[in-house]
Amino acid sequence: MAKIVLFGKLADLAGKREFSLSLPVGVRRLPALAAYLAVDNVPLAAALAAPSLRFVVNGAVCGDDVVITDSDEIAFLPPVSGG
Amino acid sequence: MMWSLQTAMRLPFCLLLVAGEVCVMSIRVDTDLIKTTSVLAAFEEAAGDVGAIASFVGKVRGNAQGAKVDALILEHYPELTEASIHDIVGEAEARWQLSKVLVVHRVGRILPTETIVLVCAASCHRRDAFLAVDFIMDYLKTKALFWKKEQRENENIWIEPRKADYADAARWAKSKKKG
Numbered sequence: 001m002a003k004i005v006l007f008g009k010l011a012d013l014a015g016k017r018e019f020s021l022s023l024p025v026g027v028r029r030l031p032a033l034a035a036y037l038a039v040d041n042v043p044l045a046a047a048l049a050a051p052s053l054r055f056v057v058n059g060a061v062c063g064d065d066v067v068i069t070d071s072d073e074i075a076f077l078p079p080v081s082g083g
Numbered sequence: 084m085m086w087s088l089q090t091a092m093r094l095p096f097c098l099l100l101v102a103g104e105v106c107v108m109s110i111r112v113d114t115d116l117i118k119t120t121s122v123l124a125a126f127e128e129a130a131g132d133v134g135a136i137a138s139f140v141g142k143v144r145g146n147a148q149g150a151k152v153d154a155l156i157l158e159h160y161p162e163l164t165e166a167s168i169h170d171i172v173g174e175a176e177a178r179w180q181l182s183k184v185l186v187v188h189r190v191g192r193i194l195p196t197e198t199i200v201l202v203c204a205a206s207c208h209r210r211d212a213f214l215a216v217d218f219i220m221d222y223l224k225t226k227a228l229f230w231k232k233e234q235r236e237n238e239n240i241w242i243e244p245r246k247a248d249y250a251d252a253a254r255w256a257k258s259k260k261k262g
Contacts, residue, residue, distance in 0.1 A: 007158060008230035009241040059163060075160065081242045082157075082188065082229030083141055083200050083220055 002068065004037070005075040013044040023070055030055045030064045033074065052079045106176045108184045110168050112159060114191035117198040122187060130183045130205035137212035138203040139220050145195030147233055155199065156232040156239075157190040164228040171222040175204070178218070179211035186219065188229070218255055225252040 001020040011017035014037065027033050034053075038045035047053070055062055056075040068074055119140055130136055143155045172184050183205040193199055200223060204215040223229075224244055231242040 005160075007160065008232075012239075012241070056160070056163065077160070077228070078230065078241075079243045080226065080228055081224065081231040081244055082227040083224035 002070050003073040004033075005073065007075065008078040010044065010047055010076050010078050013041065013047055014038075023068065028067050030057075030062075030066060030068060030074070033068060034076070047078060048076065050078070053077065106181045106184060108169070108172045108176070109186070110165055110172065111185075111187045112165055112168070112190060114189065117187055117189055117201055119198050119201060122185070122201055123203065126183070126185050126203045126205070133182055133205040134207045135209040135212040136203060136205045137209065137216045138201065139216050140198055141200040141220070142198050143193050143195045147235065150235045152195060153234045153236065154195075155193045156234060157188075157193060157199065158230040158232070159188075159190045160228045167226065167228045168223070171219055171227060174222070175215045175218050179204075179206065179215045180208070181206050181211060181215055184215065184219070186223070188223070188227070190229070221248070221252040221255065224248045 001022050003018070004021050005018050006014050006016070023033065024036060027036050034048040035045070038048050054077040055064060055066070056077060057066055057068060057072050059073070123138060126138075127136055143152065145152050168186050168188070172186060175181065175184065181204050183203075185201070185203040187201040189197075189199055200220075202216050202219050202223070204212045204219070206212040206215070225248055233240045233242055
């Protein structure tokens with residue numbers, strides 16, 4: 001199963017931070033996964049649609065056209081704030 | 084700025100060799116209380132025969148826009164966060180003459196008056212040390228992989244960089260790299 005990690009406010013909006021998921025049939029790219037995760041959750045959908053959102057698959061930042069599988073670790077990163 | 088697990092430094096420190104000059108960088112990200120005075124003293128001793136040491140200490144304030152702050156929660160992405168800081172320090176080393184750089188960034192629950200982040204830079208001359216610390220802080224605030232939540236009396240707020248933070252980071256875009 002894919003490992004999904006949500007950072008920052010995304011975890012609060014989703015009600016969970018780290019979980020495993022069998023990618024549903026048809027969910028092969030990150031935007032589709034985001035839409036699936038945000039079903040019936042308007043605030044989460046808005047946060048996942050933000051232009052500032054970044055995707056990390058298996059430890060590397062990637063674009064939204066990457067094909068994802070059940071063997072991947074997929075992280076969604078909202079705007080950062082350190083220091 | 085590109086970073087990935089492939090570029091993550093698994094050692095707590097590394098040496099950057101650029102044109103015969105060596106800069107020792109140390110990066111630490113953990114939940115330990117930062118004992119600021121001790122860390123600064125150790126950095127000074129380790130820096131050896133240098134002309135200049137500049138440092139910045141970032142602390143949790145107990146008050147934000149008139150609201151009492153109970154704590155700050157810092158979240159990170161293990162290995163990738165360290166890699167993002169490594170890239171930032173590497174860029175500083177490419178721009179200025181530095182012999183030693185230290186970044187200590189705490190994560191987890193941090194209380195008012197406690198230190199969140201400590202950045203030190205040693206150089207032959209003060210200008211490079213000052214600029215490196217300023218640069219690293221601007222980039223830590225806007226590019227390093229941390230997420231910050233303020234626990235206030237009646238609500239928790241996820242903090243994002245202010246416009247001023249982004250403007251501060253943007254001013255380095257036109258800076259020249261050292262020759």
